[in-house]
Amino acid sequence: xxxxxxxxxxxxxxxxxxxxxxxxxxxxxxxxxxxxxxxxxxxxxxxxxxxxxxxxxxxxxxxxxxxxxxxxxxxxxxxxxxxxxxxxxxxxxxxxxxxxxxxxxxxxxxxxxxxxxxxxxxxxxxxxxxxxxxxxxxxxxxxxxxxxxxxxxxxxxxxxxxxxxxxxxxxxxxxxxxxxxxxxxxxxxxxxxxxxxxxxxxxxxxxxxxxxxxxxxxxxxxxxxxxxxxxxxxxxxxxxx
Amino acid sequence: xxxxxxxxxxxxxxxxxxxxxxxxxxxxxxxxxxxxxxxxxxxxxxxxxxxxxxxxxxxxxxxxxxxxxxxxxxxxxxxxxxxxxxxxxxxxxxxxxxxxxxxxxxxxxxxxxxxxxxxxxxxxxxxxxxxxxxxxxxxxxxxxxxxxxxxxxxxxxxxxxxxxxxxxxxxxxxxxxxxxxxxxxxxxxxxxxxxxxxxxxxxxxxxxxxxxxxxxxxxxxxxxxxxxxxxxxxxxxxxxxxxxxxxxxxxxxxxxxxxxxxxxxxxxxxxxxxxxxxxx
Numbered sequence: 001x002x003x004x005x006x007x008x009x010x011x012x013x014x015x016x017x018x019x020x021x022x023x024x025x026x027x028x029x030x031x032x033x034x035x036x037x038x039x040x041x042x043x044x045x046x047x048x049x050x051x052x053x054x055x056x057x058x059x060x061x062x063x064x065x066x067x068x069x070x071x072x073x074x075x076x077x078x079x080x081x082x083x084x085x086x087x088x089x090x091x092x093x094x095x096x097x098x099x100x101x102x103x104x105x106x107x108x109x110x111x112x113x114x115x116x117x118x119x120x121x122x123x124x125x126x127x128x129x130x131x132x133x134x135x136x137x138x139x140x141x142x143x144x145x146x147x148x149x150x151x152x153x154x155x156x157x158x159x160x161x162x163x164x165x166x167x168x169x170x171x172x173x174x175x176x177x178x179x180x181x182x183x184x185x186x187x188x189x190x191x192x193x194x195x196x197x198x199x200x201x202x203x204x205x206x207x208x209x210x211x212x213x214x215x216x217x218x219x220x221x222x223x224x225x226x227x228x229x230x231x232x233x234x235x236x237x238x239x240x241x
Numbered sequence: 242x243x244x245x246x247x248x249x250x251x252x253x254x255x256x257x258x259x260x261x262x263x264x265x266x267x268x269x270x271x272x273x274x275x276x277x278x279x280x281x282x283x284x285x286x287x288x289x290x291x292x293x294x295x296x297x298x299x300x301x302x303x304x305x306x307x308x309x310x311x312x313x314x315x316x317x318x319x320x321x322x323x324x325x326x327x328x329x330x331x332x333x334x335x336x337x338x339x340x341x342x343x344x345x346x347x348x349x350x351x352x353x354x355x356x357x358x359x360x361x362x363x364x365x366x367x368x369x370x371x372x373x374x375x376x377x378x379x380x381x382x383x384x385x386x387x388x389x390x391x392x393x394x395x396x397x398x399x400x401x402x403x404x405x406x407x408x409x410x411x412x413x414x415x416x417x418x419x420x421x422x423x424x425x426x427x428x429x430x431x432x433x434x435x436x437x438x439x440x441x442x443x444x445x446x447x448x449x450x451x452x453x454x455x456x457x458x459x460x461x462x463x464x465x466x467x468x469x470x471x472x473x474x475x476x477x478x479x480x481x482x483x484x485x486x487x488x489x490x491x492x493x494x495x496x497x498x499x500x501x502x503x504x505x506x507x508x509x510x511x512x513x514x515x516x517x518x519x520x521x
Binding site for chain 1: 342491495497
């Protein structure tokens, strides 16, 4: 039995090394790379475990009100839409990203903008399975102007200028400062409940790091994690370069 | 200073103890002192635990205590994942230097006037940027159309390309002739990424963007230039490791927001859904 198991493990280990060879690599590199590969496999497993744990969350709180947002509409230019109307038939999950762009801000948050730059490309695919929209506290025309100039054409933008959504769902603090936050809502039997939020935003960051609360869907930092330079200590994305 | 004084004190006490009492009685005293020293440590840890609970106590309208308990538990798991992600990145940065570049490959790319120009891999390094990230896009001449999964990944990466390019060199390599790649890129509305055709070189084959039979493989490679020497730094080798049961290899998961977004939903990634080139 034991030897059988050992054989299986050895086979698995051999498989790990199959193609993973690069021109001119040294045995020292291969040894360290194989060790790293194991760590990467563990990390992949952990990502799935966390997702599983997330899916097992008990039902969240029901939404206190059916918030009314402004969004763009053909012909009339602007229309009001309720949160409950953001659920397309057959899609019971709604993701709302709170974009830091209030009337008090001269420019939208460059970090959020960089996140949305990438989400924008994923939106047509994401939209096949779930409902996705971006909420900001600016009046709709201001929000749409920025989106158009940025070249965003896939995402659905909602203005929360006239409702308390941001305040209630932690997209805004007591003083009216905007916070970046991703909220997920679920509709079951006509009832809409909160499912999950990127609450890492409100945890203490690791030393020398940011909260990394939406790291998982922000390719920029993850790509820098693949480089010898890493994320860097004092570089942040800007609106333009 | 204080520690030294304490040590001295302890030593002095030990001396008196051994003078006054037989060594057999002096021995049990030592663990007792150790226990006393540990006591405040335990209480600090308890305090830390309490504080961490307070930190995660953002509440949502109508949430039940059961939800909060489970959410706090999940939050701890998310923090652990955040730590582990960083630990893996740290380990990656400590890799010994990789193999020297096999040859200074010649790619084709579009020039500023819209024509075609040849560019060497060594020329892809901007003067102040020593890292080059090359993604192997599965779009070979034998393929009727580009890989839909790679395309979905690039849809999102394109939006981050101008940010990424501030820090490192980034390009996408495909085996198709350049006009075919550029036409697909234009159709997708990609404007941030740099596209290279490897139709005339063996880059794909040498760096695992292609298997022995000529089938294209998705692969992300990172190269580093030190002095005049270009070396391989890292490749998304997890693509070749056995996947977890019922999963894909997820080798560029962290650059692919689509799947991570599904990971924050109750229905997850799904078993049989894959992105397509179009949904009409």
